[in-house]
Amino acid sequence: MADETKPASGDSAGLSNGLVSHGDHKSRRVYQAARSLHSGAVKDLLSLGVCERCVFRLVSVEAFDSDLSSVSASTLRSWLESGDEEAASSEESSCCIVCLGVLQFVFSDAKQTLLRSECGSDYAARVTDLVKQEGHEFDSFGLEVSVPATILENERAVLLYLKGKYNSESWLQSEKISVKDALKVLVLDPLKVSLGAKSDSSSFQIRLTYSKASDEAQGASETTRERKKRKTDEENGSTSMSENSFEKVYEPCILSVHCNKMPIFFSGRYFKYSRNVSQTRWIIDDERMGEASVEELIGENILPACLGDSYKFHAAGREDIDVRMLGSGRPFLIEVQNSRKCPSQQSLTEIEEKINKSEKKLVGVKDLKFIGSQCWAMMREGEAEKQKQYAAIVWIARPVEEKDIDSISSLKELKILQKTPVRVLHRRSPLERERTIHWMKVEKIKGSSHYFLLHLCTQAGTYIKEFVHGDLGRTTPSMGSILGCRAEIIQLDVTDVKMGDS
Structure with missing residues (x-):
């Protein structure tokens, strides 16, 4: 420790003057840490306007821990200045020239109201109020x-200044904890208490975003030329920074609190009973195609129950707007963004009933339930095998x-080659794909000699319409070529969608 370091003998004097309230353990530790810091560096930094x-x-990075949040700034300054409380009060109104008020728990809100907290718990209470306004349900959180x-x-400028005076000191060589990491250290424990939640790598994230006040309001921002000069000085190892290089900051950062929850997923199977309903929103030149969409008819019922920001619809394949989805239904997922609550299974059952009892009966739903995010990957994997x-x-x-x-029904595991259909060439790559028709069965339609009902089971990705009419010879063989006629x-x-082993 250098000669200028404050002597430990001053500890008892500080305690006797009541600087450590009731002599509690945390305050005593902070007091002792303050007394151990390099007095010359402390004096220089405080005089510059560093908080x-x-x-x-x-x-001293070792001296920085969560205990600092429980001691007010004025008390910390008294301890750092050997109990000189008059000097402490003269600087209280200024924002730190380094952290711009972040570690002083001083900030402006969205309404430009200046808010100041004495300690970490007071700051945490303010943040908690803002978080609760979002209406999220959570039992754990992550902090960003x-x-x-x-x-x-x-900070680089201040460190450059310190190097000019204390370059040989060991404490200056140690890695410094960043402002944002320091804030986490100070407020994480108070936030856990205030929110009544644990802290971990949660799906619910609280983001504290500090933005700089305007250059004019700060009254201390450097010009571009000054900033470039300072950077050049640092790269060249210059130590020419002086006390005159720093100006006081009178306005702190603006703080905004954002909450975000990882997407939650709901699965089920849907039915489409109309030949005028698309699977997803279909709008061309601001004009809706079809009467509605499966995506909207399901998603718009689930989203309000989650109090989410938005939703995405995912399905295991798709059918054309003029194709009905019957049988066992098509598997789907609804992904809800930033949900504030997760509806109970009873609520989901009620949503399912509401959709199924809709007056127009355009779509239906079954097996609607909440699932984990891993099911999205499982559905995509299963889709390839369906x-x-x-x-x-x-x-x-x-x-x-x-x-x-007899000819059609006898065909099993029929291999066909399909070029990208003419009707989708404008949005699909011109490829040739091999597909399998697993089996087919024909039913006559009574009273009609030219029509029949064809049942067939195919590999995923088979274009059924093109398999029937041949698509100008782009699908071979086709029903037309098998029967030798148009x-x-x-x-x-669609009567069934089988996923993987289902």
Whole structure:
């Protein structure tokens, strides 16, 4: 320890003067740490306008811990200045030239109201009030802090100044805790108490964002030329920074508190009963295509129950707007962003009933439930393995014969080659894909010799309409080529979607 370090013998005097309230353990530790700091550096930093907690950060990283949040700034200054309380009070109104008030628990809110907290618990109470206004339900949280780049620049300038005077001191060589990490150290424990929640790598995040007040309001910002000069001096190892290089800061940062919860997921299977409902919102040139969408009819019912910001709809494949989804339904997920609550299973059952009892009966839902985020990956993996079953009304250019029925029904694991259909070439790559028709079955339609009902099970990704009519020879073989005549699909329904082993 250098000669200028404050002597330990002053501890008893400080305690007897009541500087450590009731002599409690935390305050005593902070007091002793303050008395151990390099007195010359402490005096220089305080005279520059560096706050008390930044002094602890910059002079001795070992002395910086959560206990500092329980002691007021005025008391800290008294201890740092050997009990000179008059000197302490003269600087209380200024914001720190390094942290811009962040570690002083001083900030302006969105309404430009100046707010000052004496200690970490008071600051935590203010943050807690803002968090609770968001209405989130949570039992744990993660804390993120963002500060303006100016703070880092100011700190570099102060450290450059210190190097000019104390370059040989060991405490100056140690790595310094950053302002945002220091704030976490100071307020995390008080926040846990105030919020009544534990702190971990939670799905619920509280973000404290500090933004710099305007240059004019700060009255201390450097010009671009000054900033470049300071950076050049630092890179060249210059130690020419002087006390005149720093000006007082009169306005602190603006603090905004944002809460965000990781997305939550709900799964189920949907049915689409209309041939005029798209799977997702379909708008062209500001004009809606179709009467509604599955996405909206389900998502708009779930979102209010979660008090979320928005939602995303995911499904295991898709059907065209004129294709119904029947049978066992198509698996889907609803991803809700920044939900404030998670509805109970009873609430989900009520949502399901509301959708199913809708007057227009455009869509239906079953098995609606809350699931973990891992199910999204599982659904995408299962989609690659899925099989789909269809029922299609097919027309052919000649009367249907018994041999046609036998010929079609006898085909098993039929391999076909499909080029990207003409109807989707404008949005899909021109590729050729091999697909499998696992089985087919034909039913005659009474009173109609040119029509039949085709049931088939195919590999995922098979274009059924093109398999029937051939798509100008781009799908081979096709129903038309198998029967040796023109074939057209009149109506198509999806009757089952099998995921993986399901």
